[in-house]
Amino acid sequence: MSSSVQRKRVRKDPAARRAEIVEAAAVIALAEGLESITLRRIGEELDVRPGLVSHYFPSAEDLVAEAFGSAASGELDTLLPAERPEGTPTVRLARFFARTSGKSYDAISRLWINARHLSRYRPVLGDRVSAQEAAWRGRLEGLVREGVAAGEFHTDDPLVTTIQILVVLDGLGAHANTVTPERPPAVARMAVTVAERELGLPAGSLDHATG
Numbered sequence: 177m178s179s180s181v182q183r184k185r186v187r188k189d190p191a192a193r194r195a196e197i198v199e200a201a202a203v204i205a206l207a208e209g210l211e212s213i214t215l216r217r218i219g220e221e222l223d224v225r226p227g228l229v230s231h232y233f234p235s236a237e238d239l240v241a242e243a244f245g246s247a248a249s250g251e252l253d254t255l256l257p258a259e260r261p262e263g264t265p266t267v268r269l270a271r272f273f274a275r276t277s278g279k280s281y282d283a284i285s286r287l288w289i290n291a292r293h294l295s296r297y298r299p300v301l302g303d304r305v306s307a308q309e310a311a312w313r314g315r316l317e318g319l320v321r322e323g324v325a326a327g328e329f330h331t332d333d334p335l336v337t338t339i340q341i342l343v344v345l346d347g348l349g350a351h352a353n354t355v356t357p358e359r360p361p362a363v364a365r366m367a368v369t370v371a372e373r374e375l376g377l378p379a380g381s382l383d384h385a386t387g
Contacts, residue, residue, distance in 0.1 A: 194232045196222060201243035202250070206283045208289050210301070213240050241304040246292045247309040251284045256315045265323030270382040272316075273368050274343055285349030313338055325373065330376030337374040344370050 188196070200221045202211050215236055219226040233239040255275050263266055275281065295302035317338040323329035331337045344367040362369075368382045 178214060190232075193228075197229055197232055198238070198242050198246050201239050202247040205240075205243045205290075206247055206287055210240050210244060210287070210294055211290075213243055215239070228380065235300075237298055237300045238312060240294075240298070241301045244287065244301060245282065245304045247287055248291075249311065252308075252312055252315060264328060265319055265326055266328050266377070266381060268319060270325065270384055271369065272319075273371070273382055274366075276367070277364060281349070288346070288351060314343060316341065320375070328377075331374055337371075340374055341367055341371050 197218055198253060200218050204212050204217065213236065215226045215229045215233070218229045218239070222229075229239075233242070254273050263271065291301060291305050295305045313335075317334050320331065320334040320338055322382070324331060324334060348364075348366065351358070365383070367380075371377070372379055372382055
């Protein structure tokens, strides 16, 4: 006598289901680009009907923006944790630079390039890009101001210094999509050099990170 057991589909809490959809979309965005996000594709990834995905995101444009925001926020929390940050401002800034160099950072660099390009004609995504730029700028400026208050950094304008650092990082990240020869050390550490100069730190102060 044979028997079969039909697997029941578990009805998830709406908040959990929405988070699952966004997470799946963010993974696709980082691996393949924002253009690969469609309601059908997410449905296939999660083994659910596209109609279920559209229940939470009637427009694919909203899901694309949410996926980018989720990926960018997650990366920011890894680079500059807001909760219980460990170490002095100098140590945390050195750790930030260590995490924004090398191939491990290329995926998020590609995503930023992708998002900024698409945001020219996708206003919902454009709003999210602006919000994420402000979040990254605010988090880094907060660290710079903390370092100034602690007497570790010296700058007359923390915001300008922050923007200078981010502009250099963006410039270096713009090459994530190209196959280029290994960067000379002086080029690879350009953002570090700018930060040390603008914050009044001795050369090499930000080269060593712990953790």
